[in-house]
Amino acid sequence: MIHLSLCGTAIQELSSSIWSNSKLTFLDLTECNKLNIVGSKLPNDHGLGSVTELDLSGCTEIDALSLWFILDGVQSLNQLKLKKCCNLEVLPDNIRNHSMLEWLVLDDCRKLVSLTELPQSLLYLKAVNCTYLETDSSQWLLLENMVQTFSKNPPNEGIDAFSFLPGAQVPCKFDFQTIAASITIPPIPKSDLCGFIFCIVLSEGFNVYHHSLHCIIFEHGKEVDRHHKKVEVMIATYHFNSYFKVSRNNCGGQRKG
Numbered sequence: 001m002i003h004l005s006l007c008g009t010a011i012q013e014l015s016s017s018i019w020s021n022s023k024l025t026f027l028d029l030t031e032c033n034k035l036n037i038v039g040s041k042l043p044n045d046h047g048l049g050s051v052t053e054l055d056l057s058g059c060t061e062i063d064a065l066s067l068w069f070i071l072d073g074v075q076s077l078n079q080l081k082l083k084k085c086c087n088l089e090v091l092p093d094n095i096r097n098h099s100m101l102e103w104l105v106l107d108d109c110r111k112l113v114s115l116t117e118l119p120q121s122l123l124y125l126k127a128v129n130c131t132y133l134e135t136d137s138s139q140w141l142l143l144e145n146m147v148q149t150f151s152k153n154p155p156n157e158g159i160d161a162f163s164f165l166p167g168a169q170v171p172c173k174f175d176f177q178t179i180a181a182s183i184t185i186p187p188i189p190k191s192d193l194c195g196f197i198f199c200i201v202l203s204e205g206f207n208v209y210h211h212s213l214h215c216i217i218f219e220h221g222k223e224v225d226r227h228h229k230k231v232e233v234m235i236a237t238y239h240f241n242s243y244f245k246v247s248r249n250n251c252g253g254q255r256k257g
Contacts, residue, residue, distance in 0.1 A: 002023050002024060002025045002026065003024075003025070003026045004018070004021075004024055004026070004027050004028065005028040006027075006028065006029055006032060007028050007029070007030045007031055007032070008030070008031045008032065009032055010032075010034050011032055011034065011035055012034050012035060012036060013035070013036065013037060014035075014037060018048075019048065019073060021048070021050075022049060022050055023050060024048060024050055024051055025050055025051060025052050025053065026051070026052070026053045027048065027051050027053070027054050027055070028055045029054075029055060029056050029059060030055050030056070030057045030058050030059075030081075031057070031058040031059075032056075032058070032059050033058060033059060033060040033061065034061060035056075035059045035061055035062065036061045036062070036066050037062075037066045037069050037070050048070075048073050048074045048075075049073075049074070049075040049076060050075075050076060051074050051076065051077060052076050052077060052078040052079065052100075053077075053078060053079045054070070054074065054077060054079070054080050054081070055081040056070075056080075056081065056082050056085060057081050057082065057083035057084055057085070057105075058083065058084045058085075059085055060084070060085065060086050060087060061087060062082070062085045062087060062088060063087045063088060063089070064088065064089065064090050064091065064092050065092075067082075067085075067088065067091070067092050068092035068093075068094055071092060071094050071095055071097075071098065072094055074098075076100055077098050077100060077101050078100050078101060078102055078103065079101075079102070079103040079104075080101060080103070080104050080105070081103075081105040082104075082105060082106050082109060083105055083106070083107045083108055083109070084107070084108045084109070085106075085109050086108075086109065086110060086111060087111065088106075088109045088111060088112055089111045089112060089113055090112070090113065090114050090115075090116065091112075091114075091115055091116045091118075092116070093116045093117070095116060095118065095119065096116065096117045096118060096119050097119070098119050098121075099119055099120070099121050100121055101119050101121055101122055102121055102122060102123045102124060103122075103123070103124040104118070104122060104124065104125050104126070105126045106125075106126060106127040106130055106133075107126055107127065107128040107129060107130070108128070108129045108130075109127070109130050110129060110130065110131065110132070111132070112127070112130045112132065112133050113132045113133060113134065114133070114134050115133070115135070117141070118141055118142065118145075120145050120148070121145070122142060122145055123142075123145060123146060123149065123161040124161060124162060124163070125142055125163040125164070125165065126163070126164045127163075127164060127165050127166065128164050130166060131166060133165070133166050135165040135166055135167055139163065139165050139167065139171065140171060140173065142163050143173075143197055146161050146197055147197070149161075167201065168201065169201060170199045170201060171199065174197075174199055196215075196217070198215055214226060214227070215227045
């Protein structure tokens, strides 16, 4: 068995047979609102070592302690979804040990107030409706992860790395800023350019459901590249940060968002 869905069941803990399943790669526990993992893993269980995708969305009993216990038993995690985990106030510190984790979803974790040090592998982070979350340090860490990842290994095609985080202004470390719909960027040496990271502030009540945000790069009035991302309904002020690769032939120009 490589795929297991227990969505909406009344389970309170994971059985030893699940913990010891070495072939399981996808585990769906959404809406298991009685689930509390602590105490269910036996000493001789190897943990969910092969699980790459774990969905705990709507598990209302999950808190930092139980999540720590889960993450301690998972070794190959790539995607973690924690939407509507309403008892989660902080992330456990062992999340930083998951060097393969790229995707983290925290939407509607309304008690969440801070993020611990996140793994350097993380490229996708969503925290929509986490209204008490302090994100300045975590946001910049995520952006640095993007820079390090793509400067060392520039992708052949555009990369859809992004984050949605609460915030009211573009961080000061972004070199070029504007309140207009477009921005002109000075020429950049070819050897120094592998892509752009852009940040857009979406104001309260902004509704882009079933629509896309577009970032278009022009050079000397001619479109040379574009990036788009579908997003969800915004009910508060958010940062949308994203990265995409551009050709090294495109050395600068005008960006329209």
